[in-house]
Amino acid sequence: MAGAGGAPWPPPAQDLCQRGASPVSRATRRYDAVLFDWDDTLCYAEPHRFLHAREVARHFGLDIPLPEIYQAFIRAGDSGFDDWARFCARLPVEFGVDPDQQASFVHAYRIREVYRRFQLFEDVLEGIDGLVARDLRVGLISNNTEVAVHAAALNVTHHFEVVVSPLTYRVAKPHPEIFARALAQMEVEPERAIYVGDSYDNDVVGARAVGMLPVLVDRFAVHDDAVDAEHRVTGFTELLALLDRLLAPE
Template identity: 30%
Template sequence: MFVIQAVFFDLYNTLCRFDPAPEVSQVEMLFQEGVSIDKASIAQAYPFADDYMADENERWPIKDRSLDERKDFFSHYEHVLLQKAGLDVSLEFASKIFARLRDLPQKFALFEDVITTLEKLKSEGKMVGILSNLDQDIDQVIDALSLSDYIDCAISSLQVGVSKPDPVFFQAALQRLDVTAGEAIHVGDQYKSDIQGARAAGIRPVLINRIGHSLAPDDCPQIESLEDLFPIIIEFESDSFGT
């Protein structure tokens, strides 16, 4: 038996979401262009678009692309999303929708289970880290979400020069908190970026699936709320799960 010393979390769709929710903004923009679709159809399409993003980011990190190349990527991302939602639209139309969405003010909101979860982890003496592929100042985001008092480290791809799923990213987090891979777990919503990346670094992963739609294989613990994390930690500490 061993004790988990550090719990790492992905940021977007794990601890926070866009406010308003992205499917709400998508539906509104599409309606303004004369296309009607329900929020549920958009929401169930996001795992496919996010899977495309993970593949592309691994092939060629998006942060390393030029402005025009990033615009092209996000046009294709939006196209995948809309097609998987059941809309037969052109790449040009998808590009137009994404350009309008990009111009909206971006605000984040915490999920309701975040603060109580972080408070409990801290009360148990565990260190908490946030690992994100954000290409912006993550400390500003953490401050805006009022998470600074709960976090021992926050690492972004902008800081370390690589992105998840690169194990170097996770190793940087381990070094920052001075823990071994066996003393840490990582919670995230992206199978390729979070689960496979953590495993490659020797860290036990937990997949959080808040939206109820996932393309991930059933080969790791999965939760729908952070409240479900604590029984998983107990089982990890009793070594019931492998890496």
């Protein structure tokens, strides 16, 4: 398959990595597709893990602001394609829980796994309708290996042309290959695609590396560190307004 100027698409992985050094141009362009992350972008588990962790921390005498909770999650390995038990063991360390209370903290945090319930953010379905009304194609790229199961359970699979996880191509975000292969499956070139996600490292950096325009969604106002994100929104209302600006004629 040929890309712009007759170049092969998808390009070799080493070329993809080299292309991500600088942000995508802010110039107004025409886009054909919007692809999304899943967890904390479109879907979340109730109770939300940040809010639940904050309440558990308070039980142990720690009052931690949400941006600091987010950073502790990142340091513990939450943004990586990593081992869940290892992450849970690291979390109380990053929170500053006393060593003799860390096992109790992990137990209290993991109780959430028994009764958590996955659901869409309330603006998602109307927001996807807004994308369709703007003649935009929609895809899904997640590091959650169960994303296809969750999307089917919530009856939203039909909204996405592709549903991609590390199981699909044996590669995870932020590696550019997972973005490139999903786009190739949709036959959309990266310069004509937008990627929306809640992780700076996985979503903004990863999408930028392949040539997509990244949009950081910050529903919980925790991204104090993402100063060079091209665009930041808090939900679909702001995303659709941004898209209207990006899709406007030059």
